[in-house]
Amino acid sequence: MPQTTSHRNFFPTSSGGSSAAAASGSSRSTSRKSPPPPRDQSRRKVRKTGILKVVAENPIVIVAVRGCFMCVTVNGLVQRLGVNPKMVEVEEVEKSAMLMKLSKIEGSDGGPWELPAVYVGGKLLGGVDKVMEAHVKGEFVPMLRAVGALWP
Numbered sequence: 001m002p003q004t005t006s007h008r009n010f011f012p013t014s015s016g017g018s019s020a021a022a023a024s025g026s027s028r029s030t031s032r033k034s035p036p037p038p039r040d041q042s043r044r045k046v047r048k049t050g051i052l053k054v055v056a057e058n059p060i061v062i063v064a065v066r067g068c069f070m071c072v073t074v075n076g077l078v079q080r081l082g083v084n085p086k087m088v089e090v091e092e093v094e095k096s097a098m099l100m101k102l103s104k105i106e107g108s109d110g111g112p113w114e115l116p117a118v119y120v121g122g123k124l125l126g127g128v129d130k131v132m133e134a135h136v137k138g139e140f141v142p143m144l145r146a147v148g149a150l151w152p
Contacts, residue, residue: 052101062116062119063090070127071116112124
């Protein structure tokens with residue numbers, strides 16, 4: 001008949017008593033815990049490198065509030081044109097802090113007042129209204145070609 005072991009044998013006691021695991025010489029370290037995985041890799045990378053660097057290194061960046069329908073509209077327009085933009089999504093509670101960071105970007109004239117904020121070639125184009133205006137006037141696609149987001 002197989003013999004069962006109690007929980008006591010697997011966990012060393014802190015009161016200085018002996019246990020079967022300690023007596024047999026096999027000691028396991030349970031104090032090391034692995035860090036929890038990040039929730040979203042793209043957001044984690046953006047936080048690590050900084051939004052200024054992300055805007056400077058990507059031809060088109062859309063800074064958006066998670067779940068905002070206007071942000072989804074701008075992203076949909078850009079993707080339908082054949083461009084895969086770098087999306088930086090922030091939570092509603094992080095919005096004001098992100099707007100402060102965006103105001104420090106050169107050439108943005110004080111930064112955006114609202115999200116979504118669309119950056120083309122490292123410069124602030126604007127929000128939904130400016131993107132739609134540029135698209136209707138026929139200026140948006142040449143902008144995207146000029147920064148290398150679209151093939152000629």
